[in-house]
Amino acid sequence: MKHNFLDDAWLKDQLAEEHLNDDDFSASTMQIIDIQCQHPPWYLYLLSGAIVCSLGYLVINLLLSIFTDVPFEKQAMVDAQWSNLFNGIQFEPICIFAVVLAFALIWSVEEFDLL
Amino acid sequence: MESNLVTRVQYSGDHHAFEQLMRQNQSPVRQFLRRLTQNDHAIADELAQETFLKAFLQIKTYRGEGKFLSWLFKIAYQLFVSHTRKKQPLTNVELEDVADPSNFDNQFDAQRTVKSLLKYLKSDERATLLLHFKHELSHQEIAVVMGIPLGTVKSLIRRSRLKLKTLTEQSELGEAHEA
Numbered sequence: 001m002k003h004n005f006l007d008d009a010w011l012k013d014q015l016a017e018e019h020l021n022d023d024d025f026s027a028s029t030m031q032i033i034d035i036q037c038q039h040p041p042w043y044l045y046l047l048s049g050a051i052v053c054s055l056g057y058l059v060i061n062l063l064l065s066i067f068t069d070v071p072f073e074k075q076a077m078v079d080a081q082w083s084n085l086f087n088g089i090q091f092e093p094i095c096i097f098a099v100v101l102a103f104a105l106i107w108s109v110e111e112f113d114l115l
Numbered sequence: 116m117e118s119n120l121v122t123r124v125q126y127s128g129d130h131h132a133f134e135q136l137m138r139q140n141q142s143p144v145r146q147f148l149r150r151l152t153q154n155d156h157a158i159a160d161e162l163a164q165e166t167f168l169k170a171f172l173q174i175k176t177y178r179g180e181g182k183f184l185s186w187l188f189k190i191a192y193q194l195f196v197s198h199t200r201k202k203q204p205l206t207n208v209e210l211e212d213v214a215d216p217s218n219f220d221n222q223f224d225a226q227r228t229v230k231s232l233l234k235y236l237k238s239d240e241r242a243t244l245l246l247h248f249k250h251e252l253s254h255q256e257i258a259v260v261m262g263i264p265l266g267t268v269k270s271l272i273r274r275s276r277l278k279l280k281t282l283t284e285q286s287e288l289g290e291a292h293e294a
Contacts, residue, residue: 005276005277005279005280006276008248011229011244011248011276012248012249012251014228014229014230015229015230015244015245015248015249016249017146017230017249019142020141020142020145020146022138022141022142025141025145025160025163025164026134026137026138026141028164029137029163029164029167029168030130030133030134030137032164032168033130033133033167033168033171034130036168036172037128037130
């Protein structure tokens with residue numbers, strides 16, 4: 001093989017290759033892109049967040065109350081919570097945790113394509 | 116016009132426009148990755164798909180500075196480097212001692228072209244050679260693609276040419292002895 005590595009034109013000629021046919025490459029890549037671009041509708045995020053937040057606010061507080069020594073009335077507890085909800089939301093740390101949990105749930109749904 | 120297609124993808128996420136861009140640029144990107152991966156077509160095409168996927172998702176980061184193909188090469192090279200770092204060290208023929216011409220064993224491929232000698236270069240040497248002589252990128256463009264200084268690009272090209280020259284001379288010397 002005659003070679004002249006100092007000659008740019010010769011080296012360029014040596015490295016030249018034929019054009020690669022697209023075959024199925026672009027079509028299959030576009031399919032992958034289409035799948036990646038699919039997002040759940042926005043109201044699903046809103047609904048999931050609202051459900052988890054409200055359940056968290058009601059249920060977690062209720063469970064904490066159940067497992068304390070203080071006697072209570074369940075119905076009064078729920079009523080009190082609804083009343084508090086509309087009188088001005090007071091976020092206790094456990095409720096903030098419920099909110100964080102809600103966002104984690106929404107993130108998981110999107111990240112791991114659960115729906 | 117490529118710039119029109121890019122604009123359509125950036126502003127409206129036009130899938131059809133991106134598919135046209137992909138068809139125009141898939142050959143050089145895939146060829147580049149095939150040479151980098153030493154003709155492993157499966158891995159090269161997988162990396163090429165990841166390249167175009169990443170390009171679509173990050174299309175807004177392309178600001179028109181330089182050719183669109185250069186931007187694709189940059190993504191492709193970064194993906195190749197990440198892929199190489201995850202590979203088992205023993206399966207990587209770009210180890211220092213293998214790439215060293217003094218360990219070359221005169222066992223050439225039957226074809227014995229410059230392309231067959233590329234596997235004896237390190238990946239960064241191979242990349243600079245291919246980007247400059249095959250894909251006609253300037254030294255400055257290669258520096259941007261590979262994220263290395265301009266001086267390093269020139270040094271790598273010079274070194275890879277010298278290495279190829281040394282390899283062929285050693286081969287011819289070996290042939291002469293055998294004869």
